[in-house]
Amino acid sequence: MISDVQNKLRLIFKRTLLLLAVFFIACLIADVVLRIYGFTYFNPYIVDPDVGFSLRPHAEGLRSNEGMTYIKIR
Structure with missing residues (x-):
């Protein structure tokens, strides 16, 4: 058993x-x-020692979190 x-x-x-x-x-x-x-997954952020996270300079790509949006950062 x-x-x-x-x-x-x-x-x-x-x-x-x-x-x-x-x-x-x-x-x-x-x-x-x-x-x-x-x-690859588009991530426009980088680690910043002063503020935590900031936008990556000259980053561009398609972001699809809340709809499809093409992002271009100057």
């Missing part, structure tokens, strides 16, 4: 571990593919 419960728990643990491993590998593959194709 106890061995049946242990076997079921062991099987559930193995399947969960396999599912997590497959998910992790799929995320790694997706990351590599996006890097190969040159996909």
